[in-house]
Amino acid sequence: MIPTDHFSLIITMFFSQNFVKRNTLSSGGAAWKPAEAAIPKRDIPSLNNSTGSVLFALLMSGPDFNLMPIYQEAQLQQISKKFQIYGEILHAETCKIGHINETYSATYDQGGMRVRYIHQKINPSVFKDPATLMKNVVRVTNHLHRKLEGMNVRDITRRCLTLVPTRDGKSSYCNGSGECWRTFVFVEGVQTFESVQSPQQAFQAGKAFGFFQNLLVDLPGPRLAETIPHFHHTRKRFQALQKAVQNDHFNRAQSAKAEIEFALKREPAVDIILKALAAGRIPERITHNDTKFNNVMLDIVTGEAMCVVDLDTVMPGCVLYDFGDMVRTTTSPTMEDELDLSKVRMQMPMFKKLAEGYLTTASQFLTKAEKSYIAFAGKLITLTIGLRFLTDYLVGDTYFRIHRPGHNLDRCRTQFRLVESIEQQEEDMQAHVDKIGKRLS
Ligand code: GN1
Numbered sequence: 204m205i206p207t208d209h210f211s212l213i214i215t216m217f218f219s220q221n222f223v224k225r226n227t228l229s230s231g232g233a234a235w236k237p238a239e240a241a242i243p244k245r246d247i248p249s250l251n252n253s254t255g256s257v258l259f260a261l262l263m264s265g266p267d268f269n270l271m272p273i274y275q276e277a278q279l280q281q282i283s284k285k286f287q288i289y290g291e292i293l294h295a296e297t298c299k300i301g302h303i304n305e306t307y308s309a310t311y312d313q314g315g316m317r318v319r320y321i322h323q324k325i326n327p328s329v330f331k332d333p334a335t336l337m338k339n340v341v342r343v344t345n346h347l348h349r350k351l352e353g354m355n356v357r358d359i360t361r362r363c364l365t366l367v368p369t370r371d372g373k374s375s376y377c378n379g380s381g382e383c384w385r386t387f388v389f390v391e392g393v394q395t396f397e398s399v400q401s402p403q404q405a406f407q408a409g410k411a412f413g414f415f416q417n418l419l420v421d422l423p424g425p426r427l428a429e430t431i432p433h434f435h436h437t438r439k440r441f442q443a444l445q446k447a448v449q450n451d452h453f454n455r456a457q458s459a460k461a462e463i464e465f466a467l468k469r470e471p472a473v474d475i476i477l478k479a480l481a482a483g484r485i486p487e488r489i490t491h492n493d494t495k496f497n498n499v500m501l502d503i504v505t506g507e508a509m510c511v512v513d514l515d516t517v518m519p520g521c522v523l524y525d526f527g528d529m530v531r532t533t534t535s536p537t538m539e540d541e542l543d544l545s546k547v548r549m550q551m552p553m554f555k556k557l558a559e560g561y562l563t564t565a566s567q568f569l570t571k572a573e574k575s576y577i578a579f580a581g582k583l584i585t586l587t588i589g590l591r592f593l594t595d596y597l598v599g600d601t602y603f604r605i606h607r608p609g610h611n612l613d614r615c616r617t618q619f620r621l622v623e624s625i626e627q628q629e630e631d632m633q634a635h636v637d638k639i640g641k642r643l644s
Pocket residue numbers: 300301302303304329492493495513516539588
């Protein structure tokens with residue numbers, strides 16, 4: 204086995220020459236780049252030249268790491284042939300967005316024009332039933348398209364993800380060994396950010412997710428499938444942590460003593476929304492369930508939120524969890540894994556704009572009860588995601604892809620610091636939501 208450091212170095216050198224400049228996730232910077240940045244000015248080499256044999260997508264290796272499988276460009280070229288794309292693939296690159304699936308953007312020559320598509324491999328250990336997941340995605344994207352058409356929106360393929368079918372008309376391509384791939388039209392002229400840059404961006408994120416939920420209120424047909432059962436079940440997440448602490452298979456509990464204590468002390472919070480849901484005080488709705496700020500694409504020129512992405516967890520859920528994850532990812536100036544905890548905080552100006560944006564599009568369908576838990580939801584989801592990072596750290600980093608040892612513990616610490624910051628401001632946050640609610644009603 205190649206030593207991790209050595210191997211990363213080779214990969215870093217390769218990436219720095221070929222890919223990284225176009226995909227770097229610098230602190231808070233844009234993660235999704237416009238077309239001009241992705242298409243080199245020089246002639247594009249064929250995939251069969253020497254570059255083609257170089258490892259194509261590898262984020263980290265070594266015994267302690269949750270591996271991202273190695274793909275060669277030639278393999279991706281084979282995958283791309285399965286889809287209804289009328290052109291030749293010129294080159295492709297890794298999109299370092301998300302901790303779960305593998306995502307590549309690929310540039311094609313289509314009728315003399317450079318056109319990009321997204322190829323994505325669904326993570327089979329997280330999404331156990333890709334066929335059912337894809338049925339959800341097809342229903343959701345078709346519905347969104349229809350609704351936008353009904354509103355006479357023109358640039359629909361920039362405002363909603365568009366699946367490219369396989370050559371035999373399916374929504375994804377699965378090979379015999381359990382790998383499933385799907386392809387989307389690449390949305391051009393947009394960018395995503397790992398951390399929020401301004402209150403206006405927070406407003407746009409809130410508005411986009413509220414609009415998304417609003418459009419799905421009347422999705423016809425049977426209840427959507429639960430692609431990950433009990434995804435935001437805070438009690439079950441809490442129990443998973445307790446079990447991980449008890450087992451401590453990797454002898455890591457000692458190194459996370461303070462975090463474990465922090466989490467266990469907050470047990471009373473975990474049942475509050477679950478109980479309200481069970482009692483019917485809060486309704487089930489179709490929700491996104493992964494409303495991270497980097498899942499909203501913003502127009503490069505206007506800053507307007509264009510497209511909500513990452514639809515794998517769109518399923519029956521609770522709007523409060525969606526709002527909570529927006530609070531988690533749009534109110535702190537830092538990235539999710541910030542090491543300098545003194546920088547991590549819930550910034551009220553961001554929250555105000557986030558809530559305002561969200562309520563502009565969601566206020567019509569939200570009930571009074573839902574609105575009353577909005578600030579609490581921010582705390583609860585931040586705590587829950589922190590619990591999940593901590594649990595994954597304790598069980599050996601099997602779920603979230605990590606890029607350095609202790610990464611999941613770092614992520615957990617950031618979440619817990621944010622929880623503290625929310626706790627200090629929760630009342631003011633809710634008071635502000637109530638004020639906007641009154642204004643809009
Ligand atoms: C995962 O892969 P990504 O980054 O979109 C996770 C979310 C977490 C998030 C934390 C299916 O989302 O639930 O909130 O990481 N997605 C899944 O960054 O577990």
